[in-house]
Amino acid sequence: MKRIYLDNSATTKVSPEVLDAMLPFFTENYGNPSSLHTMGQEANVAVQAAREQVAKAIGADAGEIIFTSCGTEADNLALVGTAYANRKKGDHIITSSVEHPAILRTCEYLEKEGFKVTYLPVDNYGMVSPASVEAAITPQTTLISVMAVNNEIGTIQPIKEIGNIAKDHKIYFHTDAVQGVGKIPLNVKNDNIDMLSLAGHKIHAPKGVGALYVKKGTRIQALIHGGGQERNMKSGTENVPGIVGLGKACEVGIRDFDKNVAHMTKLRNKLMEGILKIDHVHLNGHPTIRSPNNVNASFNFIEGESLVLFLDMAGIEASTGSACSSKNLKASHVLLACGMNPEEAHGSLRFTNSELNTGEEIDYVLETLPGIVDRLRAMSPLYKK
Amino acid sequence: MKRIYLDNSATTKVSPEVLDAMLPFFTENYGNPSSLHTMGQEANVAVQAAREQVAKAIGADAGEIIFTSCGTEADNLALVGTAYANRKKGDHIITSSVEHPAILRTCEYLEKEGFKVTYLPVDNYGMVSPASVEAAITPQTTLISVMAVNNEIGTIQPIKEIGNIAKDHKIYFHTDAVQGVGKIPLNVKNDNIDMLSLAGHKIHAPKGVGALYVKKGTRIQALIHGGGQERNMKSGTENVPGIVGLGKACEVGIRDFDKNVAHMTKLRNKLMEGILKIDHVHLNGHPTIRSPNNVNASFNFIEGESLVLFLDMAGIEASTGSACSSKNLKASHVLLACGMNPEEAHGSLRFTNSELNTGEEIDYVLETLPGIVDRLRAMSPLYKK
Amino acid sequence: MMYSPKVMQHFSNPQNVGEIPDADGVGEVGNPVCGDLMTIYIKVKDNKLSDIKFKTFGCAAAIATSSIITTMAKGMTLEDAVKISRNDVAKELGGLPPQKMHCSNLAADALKLAIENYRRKLQGLPPRTGVTEGEEEHAEDGASCPPEEHK
Amino acid sequence: MMYSPKVMQHFSNPQNVGEIPDADGVGEVGNPVCGDLMTIYIKVKDNKLSDIKFKTFGCAAAIATSSIITTMAKGMTLEDAVKISRNDVAKELGGLPPQKMHCSNLAADALKLAIENYRRKLQGLPPRTGVTEGEEEHAEDGASCPPEEHK
């Protein structure tokens, strides 16, 4: 069966261009970048070139990029690293209630360690208001962390406005842009961003590599100690093929940005319009200020995991924020923060496309989905026609 | 020019078997192991299979393996994770003065955070005495961390004896076995090991993946917080291809263990004997209780970086513990801990082979090295014939 | 796949879906806030379950356990049916992931409640409900399973 | 490569290696504990450096800076030679990695000392030494370069 992959916010296929760039570093130029010999220095040069590519994609300088093992590590380094390094200045952090667990769990850890965290509410579209950020600032605030694009509902946050507020108050501003790179324009200088997290596997680079941009002069300390790689901020032998892949993906992502965004937007709109024709369905997230690749909708009376698995049996790969698919059985914190009731939150379904998807694939989804929804509703005690 | 890679303790070539196992996970089975759909579940199955392979290589259970991004992260997680989780019980850690920076810098970080660390001395061969471990134990000791095989001089530590002492005193025992896997027999049950670090790129798996074995029941907390992957101990989307590669390398490493060790030992002995025929040279590390792949020798009157670079120009890739090749200009802490004077420590040269090296390569090194040593000595103000 | 083939079989092709308008007993359990709600309808004849149907709002495990318990219970005496335990259900399905074990509880509870309500009816008592409201943590032990969060 | 082509060229093929047994001035600087020791020998004729040789124990940068400074200084007047600065040396080599800048200091210092000792000799004074002992930190700024440790 042909499979239709529409879960690109979970992870993406490594693109052939990226894989080609990586391959020599497994079996030919496999040196350790810290080694003095030719093989080592070649690896070192490749890592530096990738650093330039990543920096360029977000308007940073190469010396401001720290390679990490994933988006989560970048988020942890940003939060824990600046919280501790600036503890003398203050102990208060501002974030939003719709962040990824990589931010929320880390903030909870910091709370256990004595820091204070404000979790800003969002509107029904999952959007943080810049005014609420400003209102939450105290003399103890050292860091504001608000994501660029929400991973569940695709809402784009007003990061430039938040960056300006942070700058005015001389507070560090971090944005988790794991879902933003390649989807929205990002420029750390224009947007007044002090730290920015990204992850390779969301942009057709491999899993196992991410990066944190840290503006020159930012006070931050390491999470992982050792041989001093990555300017002492992430010790451990560099994941050279992964880093090369991330560099390439950034280069390609910028090169093809307009084309990709136009394509993704077209597919998204088509899917969104088609889905919203189904009864008792409503869109989650902002209707227009949303990621070009994200459609998230709630299907009343049915539960997301069942929906995802029925779609999977039909060859369509999507995801859900349903509690039934998670360990703690709580419905998606993002949908709840948007003011949705738990029953509806359980029935959420997320499709996230990429430049690799096609219009025919969307047609097939729109043909297949209504029947599945009907079948599940027929089984549901909540559904009375 | 044909290049002879003899820096396998720095990093290794990914073996074709390993790369083949990994490749499908970049562009075909690229799902996120947390995803419910087929692609995700296939990735999940692959990660679990790799967990079994890694566990088997060290006599552990699959549920006791936590995948990390490198050896350094495994070391940090072991030390920081147990230090904090057991802080109520005590605040004292015992380690050795010849550990890798991944351990030493992490211990220094813990000292800054209020923990107490004993750095045990070593004998002239770089060996820790089990009696010194026992003597250092206090009622506050919660963790002993001693490496399995030293990365610079190859000395094999008496970890089984140390494990027994730790067990008798009900103290956790961690061993950094990054240089031990595939070189010496390791069995966490027999050796009374509670935690063991390993890294893929030292055993022909790729860079960007490592693992920490944590015995069931060990109190440990996470370093990196987020989505709860790896039983909450290393959040972040799993590096699926890397993990698959590490699993495969462990399987192959155990399958070919005897053959590889015999081959490496033969090459090592040949190289060691040849090098020791050069004047004013002496072996570093233990003459017999050493890694089958390691030759480390000091060449009086000359400096290691020059030696490495001249060898590199002749196509031979090796490494040195010379201060001149490092940021802080201090000679190798390992050689100094062995009681060597700094001048001699600056002249150290390390060759580390693997099963991929050949006897002809060693012949070439032995033909080439003496001329280079002579040339450098002729330039040296320390050398008077 | 996180689910056994038997779970997937019952999930993709569930048996005895529906309502019994003139049911002798109805057992409704679950908590929509937690994303699960299950109703089991029974018909009783000669102290045996002559018919049984279900409706379920919930995950694949919830649907599969509902389906399998109806096939297990159909034709059983009330005494035997009431003894079907969570483990019986899980075993019959070839196992369930740890965090999904509570779904098998749900199915067993719904059947028990349907039988209890049948008996209460005979005694002229009003039916009981097994539906709870509000947040609760009812996961058994998810420690060894990777949680699924939106990535 | 961490080193410029010019550094590698002077390192792999150093100029003016050796001693001058009847040197007019000798400058010896460095610290073997830090892994570097450098001796520069000069012959002076008509206030010019008619010959110059070096011996160096140290890294590639130390050897290359020794070599280049001898080629730069040969034929210079003492006044000009004594002015050769660390930056001149580094520039001539097409740059040095930050943690290696102190090596270029070393070469400039050795030449200055050789000239100073030549002048002291003319005045009947004993030569000075630039060799230090014991541990010291003399790295300039290694912050932006990856440190090399045994892996």
Ligand SMILES: Cc1ncc(COP(=O)(O)O)c(C=O)c1O
């Ligand atoms: C003994 C030892 N421990 C830890 C490490 C760190 O491993 P990695 O570079 O994969 O983080 C290394 C190698 O660099 C090592 O040799």
Ligand SMILES: Cc1ncc(COP(=O)(O)O)c(C=O)c1O
């Ligand atoms: C917004 C956001 N932040 C952080 C992460 C964590 O990234 P990773 O899984 O690479 O650690 C993700 C994806 O999982 C994400 O979508």
Ligand code: FES
């Ligand atoms: S119905 Fe919620 S976990 Fe199964």
Ligand code: FES
């Ligand atoms: S001589 Fe030590 S760094 Fe150059």
